[in-house]
Amino acid sequence: MNLKIKNTLKFLFLTFAAVMISSASALFAQTVTEPVQAEMNMNTYYIIMFVIFFLLLNLIFIPLMKSPKTAEEISASAIAQKKLIGVLTGKIIGLQPIEAEKSLLLDEDYDGIQELDNNIPPWFNILFYGTVIIAIIYMLNFHVFKTGKLPFQEYNDEVFAAQLQRDELIKSGAFINETTVELLNDPESLSAGKQIFLANCVPCHGENAGGTVGPNLTDQFWIHGGGIKNVFKTIKYGVPVKGMIAWQNQFNPKKNAAGWKLCTFASGNKSC
Amino acid sequence: MEMEKFSYDNRIVRNFAIATVLWGVVGMLVGLIVATQLFAPVMNFANQYTSFGRIRPLHTNAVIFAFVGNAIFMGIYYSLQRLCKARMFSDLLSKIHFWGWQLIIVCAAVTLPLGFTTSKEYAELEWPIDILIALVWVVFAINMFGTIFKRREKHMYVAIWFYIASVVTIAVLHIVNSIELPVSFLKSYPVYAGVQDALVQWWYGHNAVAFFLTTPYLGLMYYFLPKAANRPIYSYRLSILHFWSLIFIYIWAGPHHLLYTALPDWAQSLGTAFSIMLIAPSWGGMINGLLTLRGAWDKVRESPVLKFMVVAVTAYGMATFEGPMLSLKNVNAIAHFTDWIVAHVHVGALGWNGFLTFGILYWLIPRLYRTDLYSNKLANFHFWIGTLGIVFYAVPMYWGGITQSLMWKQFTPEGILQYPNFLETVVKLIPLYITRAIGGTLYFAGVLVMVYNLVKTAKQGQFEDNEATEAPPMIGDHSAQTKHKWLESRPGKFALLSAVVILIGGLVQMIPTFLIKSNIPTISSVKPYTPLELQGRDIYIREGCNNCHSQMIRPFRSETERYGEYSKAGEFVYDHPFLWGSKRTGPDLQREGKKYPNLWHFYHMADPRAISPGSIMPAYDWLFTQELNTGSTESKINGMRTLGVPYADGFEKSANEELMKQANEITQDLAKNDIRVESNKEIIALIAYLQRLGTDIKGESPVIK
Structure with missing residues (x-):
C-alpha cells in the first residue's frame, strides 16, 4: 500500500x-x-x-x-x-x-x-x-543581451516574411489584378459570385443588390466607373470615404477564385 | 493558571453565512442568465437594464464581492475569534461591517443595471460607493486588528498572516485604483489615462484575484481543512516560505494581463518573469493542504466536507499552474481575448472559491446550530453534480477559446485571412456556449440542493448567539526561539512588513511608467475627443461595450490584416478611462472609425441581426429614444481639463454648440438615406464616438524593416 x-x-x-x-x-x-x-x-x-x-x-x-x-x-x-x-x-x-x-x-x-x-x-x-x-x-x-525578440520585432519579421511570400505569388502570376481581370459569364461563375455576394454584401447593398446603406447595383449608373476592371478596383480598394470597405484582404485574389467571381456577379447585374 | 471566561460571537458568523448563501444564489443566477444571452440574444429581455454589457459586471461583482466576500468574512469572524481565543474586538463594529457590506452590494445591484459604471473590471462601482467600500473596509480592519491585539494566544497562526496581508493589500489596491475625479453624482473619470490606467487597473485586477480570491481563502483553508480532517498542518516552514514569497511575487505579475499590448515591453517582460516565479509559492498552499490530509484519505472518502476541500485545493493548484503558463507570451498570444480565459477563471471561481466555501458551510452550519448535517447524501449529491458542472463548464470554454483563436489567426496559402468575417468565428462557438450553460445549470442546481440541506440543518438545530468558552490570559513573555516566531507575536510589525513587501512590486512598475516619457511616445496627430464624441464614449461605457469589444490591436499580422495598424501607446493619452477590454466576444473596435458609413451603425445598433445575420449582439433600442444629457458636457470638459486633457480655456462654454454642430452633420448624412432622427438622441453621440475610434493615426503605414 x-x-x-x-x-x-x-x-x-x-x-x-x-x-x-x-x-x-x-x-x-x-x-x-x-x-x-x-x-x-x-x-x-x-x-x-x-x-x-x-x-x-x-x-x-x-x-x-x-x-x-x-x-x-x-x-x-x-x-x-x-x-x-x-x-x-x-x-x-x-x-x-x-x-x-x-x-x-x-x-x-x-x-x-x-x-x-x-x-x-x-x-x-x-x-x-x-x-x-x-x-x-x-x-x-x-x-x-537582447537575444529575444520583443513583440514589435516579432511583428516586423512576420510582416516581412508575408510580404516576401506575396511578392513571389504575384511574380508567378497566381493573383489577378485590375489590369488582368476579365469578365466571366458562365452560369457556374455567376452562381458562385452570387453566394459570395449574399454572404458579404447584403448588409449594405441589399438582398437583390437594390441598395440600402450602399448604392443600388442594379440600375444603369456606376458611381466609380463601370466595366469589370473598374468594378474590380472598387471592390479591391474600397471607397473608404463613402463607407465601402476594401476587400483585398478578405477575398482570395487567386485566379478563378472568389474575388473574381464576385466581380463577375456585380458587374453582370447591369450592362457594362 | 487562572482561566478567563468569555464568549465567541456566533451571530455575526451566522449572518455572514446567510449572506454568503443568499448572494451566492443571486450571483450565480445572474451568471446563468449572461451565459444564456450569448447563444440566445432574446435573453437580453429587450430592455437596457438587463442587457449583457450591464449585467455581466453585476455577475462578476456579485460572485466576487458578495458571495466570496461574505464567505471570507464568515470564515474570518469564526476562525479569528478561536485562533485568538478572544471575542471580536467590538460587536458594534461587527454589525456596521456586516450591514455596511450588504449596503454596498445592494448599491452595486442597483447602480450597475442602471448603467453607472467606471468600466474598470471588478472596480466598476462609481465613486460614492468606492468611498463607502473604503470606510467599511477600515471598520473591518479596526475590528480585526483590535481582536488580534487583545488575543490570549501568544503567536498568530498562519491563517492570521494571510488575513492580515489580505486586509492591508486590498485597502492599498482599492484606494490606488479608485482615485478618480467626480464630474457629477455617480459619474467620474479616473486620474490615469490610457497605458497608465491599464497598468494600474490590471495591477488591481490581478491582485484582487490574489488578495481577495486567493490569500483570504488560503487563510480559511489553513483553519478549516485541518479542523475538518483533524490532522496537523504538514509543514510550518513551508507556510513561512510560501506566505512571504506569495505576497511578494504576486503583486508584480499584473502586466501579464497586458502582454502584446501598448504597455512598455520591460513591464510586459516583468509580468511574465514574475508569473513564472509564482508557480512554487502558489503551490506551497496546495502542498501544505494536500499533505495535511496524508494519513486521512480514508476520511475523505466518508466526508463530503473533505471531498469539497480536496477538489477546491486541487482546482487551486491547477489554476495557479495554468496562470503562469498563460503568462508565457506564445501561449498568451493564443489565449488572450478568448474563452480560454473564461475557463481559467471559472476553474478558480467554481472550483477553488466555490467548493472551499461549500466545504466550510457544510462543516460550519451544523456546529453553529449544534447538530449534525441534515443529509450527508444530499451533500454528496451536491459534490458530484457540482464537479460535473465544473467539467461541463470548463471543457467547452477551453475548446471554444482555442478554436476561435486559431480561426482568427488562420491564413490561406495566398496570405489572406481564412475567416475574414469575425462573425464566422462566433457562430462556431454557439454549441459550446450552450454546453457551458448546461454546466452552469448543473453547478447551480447543486447550490440549490445545498441551500435546502443547510436550511433543514438549521431548523433541526439550536442556534446559540454567544458560545461560552474560557482561556488563560496571554503571558507577557516576549522571548522567541526564532525571528519569525518573534514576528508572529507582533501583529503591528507583521502588518507593516507585509505592507512593505506588497508595495515594492507595484511601485517599481508604476513609477517609471508614470514618470519616464519614453515609455509612452507621444503622437502629434492624436487629439482630444470632441464634446459629442466624449458623450458618446460615456454611452459606450454605460452600455458596457468594453465587456465584449476590445480596443487593442495586438502586433500580429492576423490582427493588423483584420483590424488595421496595431495600437500605439501614444494613441490613448486622452483615454480616461482606458477601454482596451479583456475579451473579444465581438470584434476589436480600435480602428472602427470611418470603416462603415453612419447609416450602417444606425441600423446595426437598432437590429444587429438585420445587418449581420447570426450576430449575438443585443439591440440597443433605447439609444434611439433617449435624449443625450448635454447638461453634463460642461462639467465633463472641465473634469477632463483638470486631468490634463488640453481643451482650451473657456471651451466648456461653447462645447455644447460644437456638440450640436457635429450631431447635425451626422443627422444630415443619415437624412440622405431617408433616416429621420433628431440630433439630440443618444445614438448620434455613440455613432460620433465609433466613427472617431482609431482614426487619428489611420492611414499611417506600418513599420516594415
Whole structure:
C-alpha cells in the first residue's frame, strides 16, 4: 500500500518535471524567426507530445519494475526498488514516514490545530529556485543581451516574411489584378459570385443588390466607373470615404477564385 | 493558571453565512442568465437594464464581492475569534461591517443595471460607493486588528498572516485604483489615462484575484481543512516560505494581463518573469493542504466536507499552474481575448472559491446550530453534480477559446485571412456556449440542493448567539526561539512588513511608467475627443461595450490584416478611462472609425441581426429614444481639463454648440438615406464616438524593416 503511494507520487513528480521542462523550452522558443503563427502551433504541439511521451514512459516504466521472475529476484528487486524509492522520496520528495510524525509535532496548538516541523520538500525548493533562475534568464534574454525578440520585432519579421511570400505569388502570376481581370459569364461563375455576394454584401447593398446603406447595383449608373476592371478596383480598394470597405484582404485574389467571381456577379447585374 | 471566561460571537458568523448563501444564489443566477444571452440574444429581455454589457459586471461583482466576500468574512469572524481565543474586538463594529457590506452590494445591484459604471473590471462601482467600500473596509480592519491585539494566544497562526496581508493589500489596491475625479453624482473619470490606467487597473485586477480570491481563502483553508480532517498542518516552514514569497511575487505579475499590448515591453517582460516565479509559492498552499490530509484519505472518502476541500485545493493548484503558463507570451498570444480565459477563471471561481466555501458551510452550519448535517447524501449529491458542472463548464470554454483563436489567426496559402468575417468565428462557438450553460445549470442546481440541506440543518438545530468558552490570559513573555516566531507575536510589525513587501512590486512598475516619457511616445496627430464624441464614449461605457469589444490591436499580422495598424501607446493619452477590454466576444473596435458609413451603425445598433445575420449582439433600442444629457458636457470638459486633457480655456462654454454642430452633420448624412432622427438622441453621440475610434493615426503605414 505504502509502496503504491510512493510510486504514484514518483509518477506525479516525473510528469510534473516533464511539464516544467517542456514549458521552459516553449518559453525560449519565442526567439525563432519563422512566422509566429506556425511556430506557436508547433510549440503547443510539442508540449502536448512531450507530456504524452512522459506519461507513456511512466506507464511502461512502473510495471516493468514489477516484473521479476524468481523469488530471489523479487526480493532483490524489491530491496533495490525500496532503495531507489527511498532515495527519491528522501532526496526529492522529502516525505518522512508517517510513523515519524509524532516527533515532528510542534508544541503550540491553535484552537486544536497543530503543525508539523517537516522540511520544505526538496522538489519544492528545486521548483522555486529553478523558476527564479528561469525568470532571471528571461529578463536577461529580452532586455540585457537582447537575444529575444520583443513583440514589435516579432511583428516586423512576420510582416516581412508575408510580404516576401506575396511578392513571389504575384511574380508567378497566381493573383489577378485590375489590369488582368476579365469578365466571366458562365452560369457556374455567376452562381458562385452570387453566394459570395449574399454572404458579404447584403448588409449594405441589399438582398437583390437594390441598395440600402450602399448604392443600388442594379440600375444603369456606376458611381466609380463601370466595366469589370473598374468594378474590380472598387471592390479591391474600397471607397473608404463613402463607407465601402476594401476587400483585398478578405477575398482570395487567386485566379478563378472568389474575388473574381464576385466581380463577375456585380458587374453582370447591369450592362457594362 | 487562572482561566478567563468569555464568549465567541456566533451571530455575526451566522449572518455572514446567510449572506454568503443568499448572494451566492443571486450571483450565480445572474451568471446563468449572461451565459444564456450569448447563444440566445432574446435573453437580453429587450430592455437596457438587463442587457449583457450591464449585467455581466453585476455577475462578476456579485460572485466576487458578495458571495466570496461574505464567505471570507464568515470564515474570518469564526476562525479569528478561536485562533485568538478572544471575542471580536467590538460587536458594534461587527454589525456596521456586516450591514455596511450588504449596503454596498445592494448599491452595486442597483447602480450597475442602471448603467453607472467606471468600466474598470471588478472596480466598476462609481465613486460614492468606492468611498463607502473604503470606510467599511477600515471598520473591518479596526475590528480585526483590535481582536488580534487583545488575543490570549501568544503567536498568530498562519491563517492570521494571510488575513492580515489580505486586509492591508486590498485597502492599498482599492484606494490606488479608485482615485478618480467626480464630474457629477455617480459619474467620474479616473486620474490615469490610457497605458497608465491599464497598468494600474490590471495591477488591481490581478491582485484582487490574489488578495481577495486567493490569500483570504488560503487563510480559511489553513483553519478549516485541518479542523475538518483533524490532522496537523504538514509543514510550518513551508507556510513561512510560501506566505512571504506569495505576497511578494504576486503583486508584480499584473502586466501579464497586458502582454502584446501598448504597455512598455520591460513591464510586459516583468509580468511574465514574475508569473513564472509564482508557480512554487502558489503551490506551497496546495502542498501544505494536500499533505495535511496524508494519513486521512480514508476520511475523505466518508466526508463530503473533505471531498469539497480536496477538489477546491486541487482546482487551486491547477489554476495557479495554468496562470503562469498563460503568462508565457506564445501561449498568451493564443489565449488572450478568448474563452480560454473564461475557463481559467471559472476553474478558480467554481472550483477553488466555490467548493472551499461549500466545504466550510457544510462543516460550519451544523456546529453553529449544534447538530449534525441534515443529509450527508444530499451533500454528496451536491459534490458530484457540482464537479460535473465544473467539467461541463470548463471543457467547452477551453475548446471554444482555442478554436476561435486559431480561426482568427488562420491564413490561406495566398496570405489572406481564412475567416475574414469575425462573425464566422462566433457562430462556431454557439454549441459550446450552450454546453457551458448546461454546466452552469448543473453547478447551480447543486447550490440549490445545498441551500435546502443547510436550511433543514438549521431548523433541526439550536442556534446559540454567544458560545461560552474560557482561556488563560496571554503571558507577557516576549522571548522567541526564532525571528519569525518573534514576528508572529507582533501583529503591528507583521502588518507593516507585509505592507512593505506588497508595495515594492507595484511601485517599481508604476513609477517609471508614470514618470519616464519614453515609455509612452507621444503622437502629434492624436487629439482630444470632441464634446459629442466624449458623450458618446460615456454611452459606450454605460452600455458596457468594453465587456465584449476590445480596443487593442495586438502586433500580429492576423490582427493588423483584420483590424488595421496595431495600437500605439501614444494613441490613448486622452483615454480616461482606458477601454482596451479583456475579451473579444465581438470584434476589436480600435480602428472602427470611418470603416462603415453612419447609416450602417444606425441600423446595426437598432437590429444587429438585420445587418449581420447570426450576430449575438443585443439591440440597443433605447439609444434611439433617449435624449443625450448635454447638461453634463460642461462639467465633463472641465473634469477632463483638470486631468490634463488640453481643451482650451473657456471651451466648456461653447462645447455644447460644437456638440450640436457635429450631431447635425451626422443627422444630415443619415437624412440622405431617408433616416429621420433628431440630433439630440443618444445614438448620434455613440455613432460620433465609433466613427472617431482609431482614426487619428489611420492611414499611417506600418513599420516594415
